[in-house]
Amino acid sequence: MKRMFLFLALLFxxxxxxxxxxxxxxxxxxPEKEGxxxxxxTRAYFAPGTLDPAFASDITAGEICGIWGDYxxxxxxxxxxxxxxxxxxxxxxxxxxxxxxFTLRKGVKFHNGEEMTSKDVKFTFDRLRxxxxxxxxxxxxxxxxxxxxxxxxxxxxxxxxQNPDFLFQLGEYQSIVCWSGIKDFNTxxxxxxxxxxxxxxxxxxxxxxxxxxxWRKDAEGNQLPxxxxxxxxxxxxxxxxxxxxxxxxVDYLIYLPSEYVKAVEDDPNTVxxxxxxxxxxxxxxxxxxxxxxxxxxxxxxxxxxxxxxILEGAFEGLGVTGRDTxxxxxxxxxxxxxxxxxxxxxxxxxxxxxAGYADGxxxxxxxxxxxxxxxxxxxxxxxxxxxxxxxxxxxxxxxxYYGADNLWLEAxxxxxxxxxxxxxxxxxxxxxxCEANWNESHYCDPELDELAAQAAVELDTAxxxxxxxxxxxxxxxxxxxxVAYFTNNLFGASSRLKGIKPxxxxxxxxxxxxVYFED
Amino acid sequence: xxxxxxxxxxxxxxxxxxxxxxxxxxxxxxxxxxxxFFLLMAFVGPLVAPYGYTDQDISERFQxxxxxxxxxxxxxxxxxxxxxxxxxxxxxxxxxxxxLLAVVFGMTLGLIxxxxxxxxxxxxxxLIDVLLAIPPLLLAMIVLFTLSASRLNVIxxxxxxxxxxxxxxxxxxxxxxxxxxxxxxAKLRGESSLHIMFREIFxxxxxxxxxxxxxxxxxxxxxxxxxxxxxxxxxxxxxxxGLMVGEARNYFGQAQWALLGPAGAIALLxxxxxxxxxxLRRMLLPGGVSE
Numbered sequence: 017m018k019r020m021f022l023f024l025a026l027l028f029x030x031x032x033x034x035x036x037x038x039x040x041x042x043x044x045x046x047p048e049k050e051g052x053x054x055x056x057x058t059r060a061y062f063a064p065g066t067l068d069p070a071f072a073s074d075i076t077a078g079e080i081c082g083i084w085g086d087y088x089x090x091x092x093x094x095x096x097x098x099x100x101x102x103x104x105x106x107x108x109x110x111x112x113x114x115x116x117x118f119t120l121r122k123g124v125k126f127h128n129g130e131e132m133t134s135k136d137v138k139f140t141f142d143r144l145r146x147x148x149x150x151x152x153x154x155x156x157x158x159x160x161x162x163x164x165x166x167x168x169x170x171x172x173x174x175x176x177x178q179n180p181d182f183l184f185q186l187g188e189y190q191s192i193v194c195w196s197g198i199k200d201f202n203t204x205x206x207x208x209x210x211x212x213x214x215x216x217x218x219x220x221x222x223x224x225x226x227x228x229x230x231w232r233k234d235a236e237g238n239q240l241p242x243x244x245x246x247x248x249x250x251x252x253x254x255x256x257x258x259x260x261x262x263x264x265x266v267d268y269l270i271y272l273p274s275e276y277v278k279a280v281e282d283d284p285n286t287v288x289x290x291x292x293x294x295x296x297x298x299x300x301x302x303x304x305x306x307x308x309x310x311x312x313x314x315x316x317x318x319x320x321x322x323x324x325x326i327l328e329g330a331f332e333g334l335g336v337t338g339r340d341t342x343x344x345x346x347x348x349x350x351x352x353x354x355x356x357x358x359x360x361x362x363x364x365x366x367x368x369x370x371a372g373y374a375d376g377x378x379x380x381x382x383x384x385x386x387x388x389x390x391x392x393x394x395x396x397x398x399x400x401x402x403x404x405x406x407x408x409x410x411x412x413x414x415x416x417y418y419g420a421d422n423l424w425l426e427a428x429x430x431x432x433x434x435x436x437x438x439x440x441x442x443x444x445x446x447x448x449x450c451e452a453n454w455n456e457s458h459y460c461d462p463e464l465d466e467l468a469a470q471a472a473v474e475l476d477t478a479x480x481x482x483x484x485x486x487x488x489x490x491x492x493x494x495x496x497x498x499v500a501y502f503t504n505n506l507f508g509a510s511s512r513l514k515g516i517k518p519x520x521x522x523x524x525x526x527x528x529x530x531v532y533f534e535d
Numbered sequence: 536x537x538x539x540x541x542x543x544x545x546x547x548x549x550x551x552x553x554x555x556x557x558x559x560x561x562x563x564x565x566x567x568x569x570x571x572f573f574l575l576m577a578f579v580g581p582l583v584a585p586y587g588y589t590d591q592d593i594s595e596r597f598q599x600x601x602x603x604x605x606x607x608x609x610x611x612x613x614x615x616x617x618x619x620x621x622x623x624x625x626x627x628x629x630x631x632x633x634x635l636l637a638v639v640f641g642m643t644l645g646l647i648x649x650x651x652x653x654x655x656x657x658x659x660x661x662l663i664d665v666l667l668a669i670p671p672l673l674l675a676m677i678v679l680f681t682l683s684a685s686r687l688n689v690i691x692x693x694x695x696x697x698x699x700x701x702x703x704x705x706x707x708x709x710x711x712x713x714x715x716x717x718x719x720x721a722k723l724r725g726e727s728s729l730h731i732m733f734r735e736i737f738x739x740x741x742x743x744x745x746x747x748x749x750x751x752x753x754x755x756x757x758x759x760x761x762x763x764x765x766x767x768x769x770x771x772x773x774x775x776x777g778l779m780v781g782e783a784r785n786y787f788g789q790a791q792w793a794l795l796g797p798a799g800a801i802a803l804l805x806x807x808x809x810x811x812x813x814x815l816r817r818m819l820l821p822g823g824v825s826e
Binding site: 273328394395409410418 | 766784789811
């Protein structure tokens, strides 16, 4: 009898403990609302590599820059420069294109109350271009010869060479304007942005609170931002992120995997936003050695692939097919609009035979175990098999692909994800000229180099479009790439969250200043 | 000599009684049928499957089960049922080889440790304890991440992971057998340790070993499936059941059968082997295993 009683007592105690201690939290506390104001938005993504903007290279670090900082020149959702959201009120460029004069906005306050002046802008860009500091965009800003501050609100930048994309370069996500008094960028986060640093738990989350002195106002003259703050959880697994979104623990997701779009759309509590972007997977063939050093092999591969089927099967059709160049339709006049090449297995076989592979060819495709890449590899393998090409798929985790051995730069045949850049010149400079740092395809074509160098300094957009058209023709004919498609930027959000303007730029670049909750 | 002859005659008689006993347990029969079916598929799967395991048709993807596709199609329009059938071969090869490796080496270690005892036994058992203390899946992941994740490495890892359990079972049987009369008799005759271990003791270790081996096989199937689920040791488009489950997880809402099919196959085979193992135990060890 006593044992029975003891057992029952223990049972009830444990049930009580579990019931009290367990159970889900109730979600964010109901915010105090006045019109659009109030509420804390919860985000979720990978933990950032660093909080120092100069070294921000991963997605989360880049997004954080945009949360607590502002840019001299703001790149908007359609890849234009928006002066109303830039820290520079206006700018002028000299006739020779070498001297840029920026007039700064007056009365912009840093998070510590100090006013932003030309001294802070010079401090920011001097640090970013200093080769000793080695910041991520330093090679980009090597073109800046000198930065002068003739008065409190004027900054003059002298370039070594004229650069039609200079304003876009100033909008690189690392280039938020910092307070010139910062000594340690890892602990002092003093910028001009809509939200201020609140707290940071490295394995858990970073939180931001509203900047009460933010300089931007909405159309009715109300001060932005509307949100009280942002809670940024570190959650790496995409399926977990989606579950959190649908469960209400997270309000907004970027890089929503395409296979979840339908589920998030069908759920009444969540919404999907899309916008075409220039994000693409570069299926690159290493052109400095066999088998791809023979241009006929590269052409055969391009002829054997069905881009539309890959887009449909691997990304649910949420994008547009590519033309085997890094130029997407989002670049407007710079995009050479030609019809998609028709799949031609006979041509592929003929080219392979001419190159000495009449009996077929076996090659290893190296790519990452992430997003659409495994599915793309599987579909492409079947397509290529029809032309006598055998593909052995080698999937590796992303940190191995980009790891110490730099697999992505060495492999013969690989698939690399390339984020959406503001201008196509970036791709040429980063990956397709002979000396480019990230030339993973080891493609060296003097004619392409010459055209890229011309386009880099051509200020006339019509002439520049012609040069780019020629560049694209080279890619389509003898280049090292298969580009099956450009993705749409996919965002998932709670239905209560309004004011989201999807962007064609980096998905992290959505303007949180105008976002608000509505019940 | 005389003792061995009598033993043989008794063995045959016992075998028949054992088989009769087996028929009374339907679970065992089911187990043998399941294992037999997938074993058959391991040999003839690609020949009898209605579709090739890589036959893609993007326009036919996410189709629910129908007469044309018994278990529907996956995100590439591939027939799930065919892929399961063809995948049986991989299951038997990888999990089977791994279990076999564990049995061969575990048995040897157990024989040595049990027979010699003393310091040899102590050292071997402590090493085994260390291995047992680490969660198998975790150890497998660590090893496969550091070395390359090839199919051979998966077999090796699975094998090594299950050596301790086999060794322990064998050792305890040996400890018991060591004291029996026929061992004493062999020692008196002057037989070498090697002879005693493998000619006298080993045949009597076989029954409990067979039962343990089949249990190891059951666990190995699940471990290999878990590794495939994580994408270790297999590359697409392999019809590895674990990989199929992992791939289907992302679009579960659109095609539940693409996940439930291979998951069901894993569960079915694991349970089937376990039933079979139970039956083996009834057949071979009617008196119970002395552990």
